[in-house]
Amino acid sequence: MAITNRILDEDAAPATPVSLDGVFDALGRSPFRRRCGLAAAERAYLERKGLAVVLRHARDFIDRRLAPRQPPNDGRQTPFRGHPAFVAQHATATCCRCCLAKWHRIPRGHALTEPECQYVVAVIERWLRGQARQLHRRGRS
Numbered sequence: 345m346a347i348t349n350r351i352l353d354e355d356a357a358p359a360t361p362v363s364l365d366g367v368f369d370a371l372g373r374s375p376f377r378r379r380c381g382l383a384a385a386e387r388a389y390l391e392r393k394g395l396a397v398v399l400r401h402a403r404d405f406i407d408r409r410l411a412p413r414q415p416p417n418d419g420r421q422t423p424f425r426g427h428p429a430f431v432a433q434h435a436t437a438t439c440c441r442c443c444l445a446k447w448h449r450i451p452r453g454h455a456l457t458e459p460e461c462q463y464v465v466a467v468i469e470r471w472l473r474g475q476a477r478q479l480h481r482r483g484r485s
């Protein structure tokens with residue numbers, strides 16, 4: 345039972361390489377990942393700067409904090425607040441190399457390749473677009 349609960353909790357992390365849809369399905373079943381959302385200040389920042397700029401920042405964070413073979417402070421390198429990309433990284437389990445290995449099947453112990461960095465940016469972009477859509481819907485209702 346305990347094992348079942350643990351699996352359900354950190355949660356439905358996929359056991360085999362999966363598609364982006366599969367990863368997002370799994371993330372949607374994780375209570376922790378689902379709770380991650382943009383605060384008002386981060387939302388305002390995203391609207392003000394636009395997605396392209398925020399994604400450029402995201403790429404810079406990835407290059408410096410996630411891509412090195414052994415990132416400094418791995419597991420604690422991504423703040424929970426302060427930039428939409430940070431929130432997106434926690435929401436999508438691209439916050440550290442441990443989560444990246446567990447959820448996205450990108451092993452630790454090597455510097456991220458260019459396609460891997462682009463994949464991480466794509467994951468963040470998809471999540472941010474989802475947030476923007478929700479805002480839009482809320483704004484109209």
Ligand SMILES: [Zn+2]
Pocket residue numbers: 419437438439440441442443444
């Ligand atoms: Zn993490």
